[in-house]
Amino acid sequence: xxxxxxxxxxxxxxxxxxxxxxxxxxxxxxxxxxxxxxxxxxxxxxxxxxxxxxxxxxxxxxxxxxxxxxxxxxxxxxxxxxxxxxxxxxxxxxxxxxxxxxxxxxxxxxxxxxxxxxxxxxxxxxxxxxxxxxxxxxxxxxxxxxxxxxxxxxxxxxxxxxxxxxxxxxxxxxxxxxxxxxxxxxxxxxxxxxxxxxxxxxxxxxxxxxxxxxxxxxxxxxxxxxxxxxxxxxxxxxxxxxxxxxxxxxxxxxxxxxxxxxxxxxxxxxxxxxxxxxxxxxxxxxxxxxxxxxxxxxxxxxxxxxxxxxxxxxxxxxxxxxxxxxxxxxxxxxxxxxxxxxxxxxxxxxxxxxxxxxxxxxxxxxxxxxxxxxxxxxxxxxxxxxxxxxxxxxxxxxxxxxxxxxxxxxxxxxxxxxxxxxxxxxxxxxxxxxxxxxxxxxxxxxxxxxxxxxxxxxxxxxxxxxxxxxxxxxxxxxxxxxxxxxxxxxxxxxxxxxxxxxxxxxxxxxxxxxxxxxxxxxxxxxxxxxxxxxxxxxxxxxxxxxxxxxxxxxxxxxxxxxxxxxxxxxxxxxxxxxxxxxxxxxxxxxxxxxxxxxxxxxxxxxxxxxxxxxxxxxxxxxxxxxxxxxxxxxxxxxxxxxxxxxxxxxxxxxxxxxxxxxxxxxxxxxxxxxxxxxxxxxxxxxxxxx
Numbered sequence: 048x049x050x051x052x053x054x055x056x057x058x059x060x061x062x063x064x065x066x067x068x069x070x071x072x073x074x075x076x077x078x079x080x081x082x083x084x085x086x087x088x089x090x091x092x093x094x095x096x097x098x099x100x101x102x103x104x105x106x107x108x109x110x111x112x113x114x115x116x117x118x119x120x121x122x123x124x125x126x127x128x129x130x131x132x133x134x135x136x137x138x139x140x141x142x143x144x145x146x147x148x149x150x151x152x153x154x155x156x157x158x159x160x161x162x163x164x165x166x167x168x169x170x171x172x173x174x175x176x177x178x179x180x181x182x183x184x185x186x187x188x189x190x191x192x193x194x195x196x197x198x199x200x201x202x203x204x205x206x207x208x209x210x211x212x213x214x215x216x217x218x219x220x221x222x223x224x225x226x227x228x229x230x231x232x233x234x235x236x237x238x239x240x241x242x243x244x245x246x247x248x249x250x251x252x253x254x255x256x257x258x259x260x261x262x263x264x265x266x267x268x269x270x271x272x273x274x275x276x277x278x279x280x281x282x283x284x285x286x287x288x289x290x291x292x293x294x295x296x297x298x299x300x301x302x303x304x305x306x307x308x309x310x311x312x313x314x315x316x317x318x319x320x321x322x323x324x325x326x327x328x329x330x331x332x333x334x335x336x337x338x339x340x341x342x343x344x345x346x347x348x349x350x351x352x353x354x355x356x357x358x359x360x361x362x363x364x365x366x367x368x369x370x371x372x373x374x375x376x377x378x379x380x381x382x383x384x385x386x387x388x389x390x391x392x393x394x395x396x397x398x399x400x401x402x403x404x405x406x407x408x409x410x411x412x413x414x415x416x417x418x419x420x421x422x423x424x425x426x427x428x429x430x431x432x433x434x435x436x437x438x439x440x441x442x443x444x445x446x447x448x449x450x451x452x453x454x455x456x457x458x459x460x461x462x463x464x465x466x467x468x469x470x471x472x473x474x475x476x477x478x479x480x481x482x483x484x485x486x487x488x489x490x491x492x493x494x495x496x497x498x499x500x501x502x503x504x505x506x507x508x509x510x511x512x513x514x515x516x517x518x519x520x521x522x523x524x525x526x527x528x529x530x531x532x533x534x535x536x537x538x539x540x541x542x543x544x545x546x547x548x549x550x551x552x553x554x555x556x557x558x559x560x561x562x563x564x565x566x567x568x569x570x571x572x573x574x575x576x577x578x579x580x581x582x583x584x585x586x587x588x589x590x591x592x593x594x595x596x597x598x599x600x601x602x603x604x605x606x607x608x609x610x611x612x613x614x615x616x617x618x619x620x621x622x623x624x625x626x627x628x629x630x631x632x633x634x635x636x637x638x639x640x641x642x643x644x645x646x647x648x649x650x651x652x653x654x655x656x657x658x659x660x661x662x663x664x665x666x667x668x669x670x671x672x673x674x675x676x677x678x679x680x681x682x683x684x685x686x687x688x689x690x691x692x693x694x695x696x697x698x699x700x701x702x703x704x705x706x707x708x709x710x711x712x713x714x715x716x717x718x719x720x721x722x723x724x725x726x727x728x729x730x731x732x733x734x735x736x737x
Contacts (some may be wrong), residue, residue, distance in 0.1 A: 085119055090276030093121035112141035116148065123151065125275050126468060126492035127159050146175050153185055158439040160466035162189045180414045187436035190581055195438060195460040201577045204462045207496045210285055210296055214277060215493040217484035218419065218471035219310040222318060226475040227287040231496060232310030233406040234277040237298035254264035279308045282323065288592060301348040303341045311419065313369045319343045322376065324365035325351060335363035338378060356394060356401050377420040387414035390460065391430055410454040413521065419470045431470030439466035443483065504577050511547040512539045512559050515595045516688045520588060521545025523561035530554045549573055559586035563726040565627045589623065591729040594635065600658065607653035609661060617661050624667045631730045634658045635675045639719035640704045644678055652676025658725060671734055683722050693717060
């Protein structure tokens with residue numbers, strides 16, 4: 048910043064010399080243009096500068112550069128980007144002495160979508176002022192814009208032709224309990240029917256008024272504003288019919304609209320109070336923008352009155368946004384001591400009065416302009432800025448207040464944002480849909496209303512809860528707890544199925560439970576992708592009233608040594624024990640019919656103990672487990688699941704020596720394999736409870 052101040056002195060010296068040269072040829076028209084620019088009448092000033100520039104000979108390079116720059120500044124203020132860009136380029140052509148010209152060229156080229164040219168101009172400016180935050184962020188925005196355009200977000204944006212006119216409209220704001228009213232400001236010429244002012248006035252022979260073009264239509268002042276070159280803005284409203292269809296806009300037929308500018312409305316939650324921006328005009332000098340308040344009585348809005356937010360009458364203040372709970376009014380002003388340009392503040396609402404203004408700080412505010420705040424809830428604020436890295440002009444940003452009280456700001460990217468001005472967003476409550484204003488694709492720089500909607504991403508988890516034999520469990524409970532605050536409970540249907548809606552990119556813990564069964568847990572993290580997804584998680588609950596086979600437990604032949612491929616099944620058993628910490632079990636091992644009873648019982652006992660030892664080694668208390676070798680004395684009874692797998696077996700068959708001996712050799716091998724099993728059986732449910 049020190050280098051910049053030194054250059055400012057150098058530029059001031061040049062301008063002093065230039066002014067001395069200019070004074071002799073300075074006409075009254077030039078002084079008129081400068082005065083109009085000073086008081087903010089940019090449109091009128093630009094028209095005068097344009098005439099002066101055309102009449103100035105090319106050899107008067109200093110005059111031409113001065114006028115071109117001043118003219119470009121006026122066009123920049125009224126969003127005429129092509130004219131502003133042309134003016135700055137002419138100023139460079141005639142050697143305008145201040146390097147700020149390259150910052151302005153970069154900004155206008157960026158807003159015109161000419162990112163390579165904008166990058167070049169920003170780099171030239173940064174060579175002299177490497178720490179200038181506007182140029183640094185402008186360069187970052189240009190570099191990011193191409194990627195944002197190529198990889199847009201899921202928002203769908205449409206221009207609302209039914210709302211828009213050949214003039215301009217901006218700052219939409221949804222209202223009503225069902226968000227079925229949309230207010231906005233527009234410079235269009237309204238058609239407002241009223242009764243004749245004087246029914247006794249003279250008329251011609253055909254009955255038409257001699258003094259009014261129509262005896263039933265009010266004559267509306269359609270003169271251009273010296274500030275914008277457009278008609279002063281009024282507030283309009285659009286309503287939905289009973290079918291949810293938006294109707295044609297209507298100008299508020301209330302005294303809230305005046306001959307001056309009204310715009311940027313915001314409403315209390317009960318819909319009875321409206322704050323809005325009001326800007327009068329004074330031919331003798333500039334008039335600051337102010338925030339007015341209007342009260343609603345029935346269907347009509349009362350005449351607006353000035354708020355007490357500021358005691359002075361020289362500081363501009365506007366763009367109000369009332370938070371949903373009514374505690375704070377967010378607004379925009381350029382009070383001294385801010386961060387540069389226009390900053391966003393807030394004030395606590397205390398009835399008709401307000402607390403002191405509080406600047407939202409450097410996480411929100413920059414050296415550029417932060418405007419059009421929209422408070423969606425107590426921790427979410429949307430706003431427009433040309434100071435944060437963006438695609439060009441004003442971009443829309445979302446700011447979220449974290450647990451430490453810091454704002455996390457993110458650009459809303461394409462297609463919400465464009466190379467042009469995008470601002471004034473409003474949401475339909477908690478839905479990811481609403482409206483905003485933008486001057487994209489309008490060569491005149493006029494703002495228009497656009498709708499936006501993010502298609503709903505449907506994330507579900509579904510599955511079945513069954514017993515160990517895959518029989519559905521009706522009335523089982525699946526509880527799901529998520530880091531997003533979800534605490535859902537689903538009860539399984541007759542077929543054992545359940546289904547719960549989730550959110551994307553969230554961690555969840557699930558537990559399935561049913562009377563007479565052990566609990567089972569599952570952890571899930573949904574994907575971050577913004578696309579529909581259904582996750583399938585099935586639960587198989589172990590009953591407490593009968594033995595349960597632990598599938599896929601393998602031993603070395605004729606030994607009790609566990610084979611490595613048994614690890615997955617054993618780890619599943621560890622999980623069951625940890626999920627049910629008050630359970631004690633018996634681990635039973637069974638052999639087939641081959642061999643003596645004594646040998647098989649001994650082998651089975653050693654195998655059961657091997658399983659118990661593995662579980663102890665992996666953290667399960669030995670007091671919770673008992674090893675039991677059954678040998679071949681308790682043959683398996685065929686279950687429905689087994690019978691469905693082998694057509695020579697039927698549910699209820701007992702695979703004892705007599706039954707197996709009558710089978711074919713191949714069938715005997717299968718029956719022996721079924722008999723060779725490791726099971727667990729619940730002994731108690733109160734371990735360490737007392």
